[in-house]
Amino acid sequence: MSAAREMLCDTARAVFAEAVTTGIAPVADAGFELLLVPEAEGGFGGDWGDVNAVLQIAGLRIPDLPVAELLLHGRGEGLHAAATVSLMAGAMGQALALSIEHVNTRQQFGRPLGKFQAVQQSLAVMACEVRAVEAAAAALATRLDAVSLDPATADFEIAAAKLRANRAVGVVTGIAHQVHGAIGFTRDYDLNRVTIPLMRWRSAYGNDAYWAARLGRQVTGFGGRGLWDAVTAR
Numbered sequence: 001m002s003a004a005r006e007m008l009c010d011t012a013r014a015v016f017a018e019a020v021t022t023g024i025a026p027v028a029d030a031g032f033e034l035l036l037v038p039e040a041e042g043g044f045g046g047d048w049g050d051v052n053a054v055l056q057i058a059g060l061r062i063p064d065l066p067v068a069e070l071l072l073h074g075r076g077e078g079l080h081a082a083a084t085v086s087l088m089a090g091a092m093g094q095a096l097a098l099s100i101e102h103v104n105t106r107q108q109f110g111r112p113l114g115k116f117q118a119v120q121q122s123l124a125v126m127a128c129e130v131r132a133v134e135a136a137a138a139a140l141a142t143r144l145d146a147v148s149l150d151p152a153t154a155d156f157e158i159a160a161a162k163l164r165a166n167r168a169v170g171v172v173t174g175i176a177h178q179v180h181g182a183i184g185f186t187r188d189y190d191l192n193r194v195t196i197p198l199m200r201w202r203s204a205y206g207n208d209a210y211w212a213a214r215l216g217r218q219v220t221g222f223g224g225r226g227l228w229d230a231v232t233a234r
Contacts, residue, residue, distance in 0.1 A: 008044075008050055008054065012057045013061070024065045024067070024070065027062075027067055031044070032054065035050060035054065036048075047149075048082075052140075054067070055087050055090065057090060058087060059086065068084065079151050081205035085133070085137045085158075086137045086141075089133045089134045089165070091198050092169075094190075095176040095191065096176070099175070102183075103119055103123065133164060133165045133168050140154070140157045144157075156234075160215055162211045169199065173195045173198055
């Protein structure tokens with residue numbers, strides 16, 4: 001991570017910590033809506049890698065606030081779908097972190113839940129899903145930066161990333177609540193703050209069937225050799 005992006009992320013964490021109790025105003029006041037505005041126009045001059053990093057933190061810290069809408073200034077639906085993948089990656093990462101913390105502290109039959117092999121196996125599956133979505137978000141950010149944030153030329157990556165994130169939601173939320181037990185559903189515990197938005201984001205800007213069909217049409221259009229050429233060219 002570059003020094004500039006690291007500083008941006010540190011700022012996001014600090015601002016989002018305030019926004020938890022005060023709402024979206026501190027995010028707007030900090031100038032995050034200028035993240036994708038060129039420096040020549042008075043903006044930050046950031047790229048989609050910066051957006052991905054900030055939105056993952058937002059998905060972790062303040063998933064219920066419209067941070068993506070603020071950053072994207074009403075840009076096209078394709079970029080909003082891409083932003084949702086980043087939010088989902090952050091929220092899934094938080095669900096995993098909360099689950100690991102819980103099983104390492106919750107005692108059952110005289111030892112932590114995390115010592116039971118079945119629990120370890122479930123968390124390993126969950127971790128694979130989370131890291132896959134993070135990788136999809138990172139690959140999508142790289143593609144968007146390469147094509148100057150033009151979603152029309154990154155439709156393959158957007159469809160693949162959104163479908164991958166959508167399909168991970170059921171596994172991640174299911175395992176997270178399973179290992180937490182009843183406490184995971186309580187209003188006073190943090191897990192529901194990320195799992196409820198994840199269920200909402202799964203259908204935002206297109207559900208599983210929508211993105212599977214969209215991706216499938218592209219793949220069949222490429223043909224066997226064409227698909228290989230298209231993927232390796234990226």
